[in-house]
Amino acid sequence: MSVLAQSTGTPFFRWDWVTSHTDDIWAATVEHLQLTGLAVGSGLVVAIGLAVVSRRWRPLYGPLTAASGLLYTIPSLAAFALLVPLFGFTRITATIALASYTLLILLRNTVAGLDAVPAEVREAAVGMGYTPVRQFFEVELPLALPVIVAGVRIATVTVVGLVTVTALIGMGGLGAFILNGIRRSIAFPTEIIVGTVASVLLAAILDLILLGVERSLTPWAARR
Amino acid sequence: MSDLMIRLQQVTKRYPGTASPAVDALDLDIREGEIVVLVGPSGCGKTTTLKMINRLIEPTSGSITVGGTDILQLAPHELRRGIGYVIQQIGLLPHRTIADNIGTVPRLLGWDKARIEERVDELIDVMSLDASMRDRYPSELSGGQRQRVGVARALAADPPVLLMDEPFGAVDPIVRGRLQDELIALQQRVRKTIVLVTHDIDEAIRLGDRIAILDVGGVVAQYATPDQILAEPASPFVADFLGDDRGLKRLSLGSIDDVDLIRGPVVERTATVEAAREVMARHNTNWVGVLKGPELLGWVWGSDLSPGGHVADATPRAFRVTLPPDATLRQALDAIVTTQNNVAVVMGPDGFEGMIFVDRIAKALT
Numbered sequence: 365m366s367v368l369a370q371s372t373g374t375p376f377f378r379w380d381w382v383t384s385h386t387d388d389i390w391a392a393t394v395e396h397l398q399l400t401g402l403a404v405g406s407g408l409v410v411a412i413g414l415a416v417v418s419r420r421w422r423p424l425y426g427p428l429t430a431a432s433g434l435l436y437t438i439p440s441l442a443a444f445a446l447l448v449p450l451f452g453f454t455r456i457t458a459t460i461a462l463a464s465y466t467l468l469i470l471l472r473n474t475v476a477g478l479d480a481v482p483a484e485v486r487e488a489a490v491g492m493g494y495t496p497v498r499q500f501f502e503v504e505l506p507l508a509l510p511v512i513v514a515g516v517r518i519a520t521v522t523v524v525g526l527v528t529v530t531a532l533i534g535m536g537g538l539g540a541f542i543l544n545g546i547r548r549s550i551a552f553p554t555e556i557i558v559g560t561v562a563s564v565l566l567a568a569i570l571d572l573i574l575l576g577v578e579r580s581l582t583p584w585a586a587r588r
Numbered sequence: 589m590s591d592l593m594i595r596l597q598q599v600t601k602r603y604p605g606t607a608s609p610a611v612d613a614l615d616l617d618i619r620e621g622e623i624v625v626l627v628g629p630s631g632c633g634k635t636t637t638l639k640m641i642n643r644l645i646e647p648t649s650g651s652i653t654v655g656g657t658d659i660l661q662l663a664p665h666e667l668r669r670g671i672g673y674v675i676q677q678i679g680l681l682p683h684r685t686i687a688d689n690i691g692t693v694p695r696l697l698g699w700d701k702a703r704i705e706e707r708v709d710e711l712i713d714v715m716s717l718d719a720s721m722r723d724r725y726p727s728e729l730s731g732g733q734r735q736r737v738g739v740a741r742a743l744a745a746d747p748p749v750l751l752m753d754e755p756f757g758a759v760d761p762i763v764r765g766r767l768q769d770e771l772i773a774l775q776q777r778v779r780k781t782i783v784l785v786t787h788d789i790d791e792a793i794r795l796g797d798r799i800a801i802l803d804v805g806g807v808v809a810q811y812a813t814p815d816q817i818l819a820e821p822a823s824p825f826v827a828d829f830l831g832d833d834r835g836l837k838r839l840s841l842g843s844i845d846d847v848d849l850i851r852g853p854v855v856e857r858t859a860t861v862e863a864a865r866e867v868m869a870r871h872n873t874n875w876v877g878v879l880k881g882p883e884l885l886g887w888v889w890g891s892d893l894s895p896g897g898h899v900a901d902a903t904p905r906a907f908r909v910t911l912p913p914d915a916t917l918r919q920a921l922d923a924i925v926t927t928q929n930n931v932a933v934v935m936g937p938d939g940f941e942g943m944i945f946v947d948r949i950a951k952a953l954t
Contacts (some may be wrong), residue, residue, distance in 0.1 A: 488679025491644060491751075492693050492741075493669035506683045584683045584725040 378554045385558075389541075393562060396537025399527045400570070402459045404520050407466030408512075414467070415474035416500070425475065432467035440465075440529045448533060458535040462526055466519035473515025477508030510585060513578040517571055524567040528559065538563045592656075593749060593781040594618040594641060599650035601636050601806070610636045611806030613650070620748070623775060623782040625796035627789055629829070633806030634785045638751050641783065642671045654749060669693055672742030672780070676754040678734050680726035686737055687712075687722040693745040711740040714774070732763040739771070743778065752784040756791065768794055789830060793818070793837055801826050815841050835953050839918040842952060844911065844934060849942030852931065854879050857900040861893040878904040882939030910935045917952055920944050 382389070414432075418425035443461040451457040481504050489503045505512075528539025536543060541559030545552055595618070601611040611633040618624045626634040639645040641652060643664045652659050659667050680689050688695075690711055691704040699707075712719055715736045726734055735755065742750055755771075756764040768791065775782065786792055792799045793814045800811045803825055810822040818838040821827035830837065854877035855864045864876050868890055878885045878899055886904030893902055909923040910933045923932035924946050934941045 482677075482679070482682075484675060484677035484679035485681060486679075487644070488673070488675060489681070491642060491668055491673035491675070491679075493665040493667075493696050495665050498696075503681060582683070584727065 376553060377557060381554045382558060389538075389558060389562065392538045392540055392559075393566065395535075396524070396527050396539075396563065396566060399455070399458055399462065399530065399535065399537055400520060400523050400566075402455070403462030403523050403527075404466055404516060406459060407463040407470050407519060408516060410463070411467055411470035411474050411515075412505075412512075414471050415478060418471070418475055419478055429468065429471060432464075432471050435464040436468045438464075440526060441532070444530075444533050453533045453535070455535060457533060458527075458530040462523050462530070465526060466523060469519050469522075470512075470515050473511050474508065477511030477515075478504055480511060481507045506581075510578060510582050513574060513581070517574045517578075520570050520574060521567045524563060524570060528563055538566070591620045592617055593620040593654065594783065595651075595653045596637070596640075597651045599637070599640060599647050599652060601633070601640060601645060602648045608805055609648070611640070611647075614806055614808060616800060616808065616811065618781060618783060620781050621779045622797040623784060623795055625792040625799045626783065626785045626802060627787065627792040627799060627829075628802035628809075629804060630787065631804045632802035634787075634802050635753055637802070637806065638753055638783055638785045641749075642668050642673060642751055665696075669696055669745065670747050670749075672745075672747045672750040674738050674742045674750065674752040674755045676757040678726075678738040678758075680734060680737060680741070682726050685723050685725060686717075686729070689726065689737060690740045690744055692741060693747075697745055707744060711743060714743070714777070715740040716770075731759045732767065735759060735763075735767055736770075739774070743780075748781055750780045750782045752782060754786055755784065757786070757788075764791075771795060790837065790840075793840065801829060814838075836918060836921070838953065839921055839949065840916050842917050844913060844915055844917065844920055844944065849934060849944060850948070852943030852945075853877060854884070854940070854943075855899055856880070857885060857898075857904075859899050861895055861897050861899065861901075864893060864899050865890065877933075877940075877943075879940065884933065884935070884940035907933045909933070912936070913941055917944075917949055921946070921949055924949070 414428050418428055440461060443464065444457065447457040447460055451460070485503065485507070486499075489499050494503065527535075527537050528542055530536045531539035531543040534540075538559045541555040541562075545554070545556035545559065548555075594616070596614055596616040599611060599614045599616075600609050602609040614633075614637060616624075616637075626637060628634050636645055640647045641654065641659070643659060654667070654671065680686075681692070684692075687705075687708045690708045694704045694707055708722070709719075711717075712722065717733065717736055717740065721729065721733070721737075726737070729737065735758075739755070742752075756767050759767065772795065784795060786795075796814055798811065798813055799817055801809045801817065803809045809829075810817055810826045812822075815838065817826065818830060818834050818841070821830055821834070827834070853867050853871040853873050853875070855867050857878050857880050868874065868876050874890045875887050876890065876899070877887045884907070886906045888899065888902040888904050893899065908927055911919055911923055913934055913936045915923075915934070920932040920934075924930055924944070930946050932944045934944065
């Protein structure tokens, strides 16, 4: 295949490895998806909760974004080091670490989305007799959705990339291939390439799907 | 009084950190089925007063009753579901279709689907909206259409009371005039108790059964019918707020029927010139209207008529402006100013009904 591959006696990319490992690749992809979904999903729930708190008590918004910004800067390796003693080499450890990276973007977008709900819509809703809870779920959240989903897209793409790192605690989905490829004594780039390409593809596909979700959830905006 | 719908007693609103109250010991009685307009300069507390009625703003002290119930006895959301609310920026829910927007309060009240659908159809009809709008979103409608949807939405649960905060402030003057007419026509049908806030005194005169003119600091400067206010402003502030043309404004209130329509200087086209001259002399005019049965053909100058002939010998000139019988005196005055005869001609469905002279209008003002 290439000069480099021939000189070491091993082909640079071995299709036969891919075809003989389709089941493994599929299983890893599913795991990758699950970890991503868990992380973004729990991150979103926490972010919406924090956004509600921030809007109710505005002075808390600064400290909360600062805290989620701090989480964002913690190296993932350090996060595992902190969490593994508590939760072991488990999915919980992976989820907490990954979710914490989504908080900053999801909190900011949720607050921005809720802030963008027009004041007159809010006033009319209150004036018609919505209770606060019902108003939040039926009026404010749906209207904030485009901005929130935009945040979810960025968070998802980021997390798909980050999941590969959780291979270090034995959870990595497609990252396991990359880690294996690196660990082999003889250079074997096939696994590294498969893990990387699949992960990038996954991120791109999820981004497109979420774009579709955003459009279908906001028909009123599309027709404008 | 049994037909009292809304009563404000000694209502005061004081915002923290302000020296003087926004609304100060306000008393206001609003009767069932009337339109009361709150009007005044900015800072007079008119919007604050309105919003205290549906508890969007809580009064600092005083009591408010709606339909005999102290509004503090009800949970705010329950109170609001029983009061229609229309605001200037309308505030339709952008993510809901027009039908869903109109059905908002019935949905909050837990009506079943079929009943909501039926009510929405009824309101689309009442507000002369196009049925094809049902499934469209607010962003696809014009400003005037949205405002109609806003009113339809406020009427959806058939509340006895409607609060309207500058409802027509955001639309252009032509649409505003039309929406005002529609509100008057709608009120004939639904007979709601309406409290409407505006800063536009002309709108207040046009829509209000009674007008409360508020002065800065939330005190009532005058609370009376438009006619009473225009005829006898209670204070220099009120007179100033009404403007120098309040006499003219008062003319907009009365329709032509209020002054006796006179038949005026008219003769049959078959009459002799001598008979026509006698009519002119009696009315002290140098022209005469020409009739053919109930139809008014036009008018001729006295100098057009040759002695010994008939009125029909001269070609009548058309009256440039004629008025319908339900025109206002203001329109009559306009018509008079734009014709050469100093007279406004009123034409009903069956032809000529009469004329109004400028001195009659002057008399109506005093």
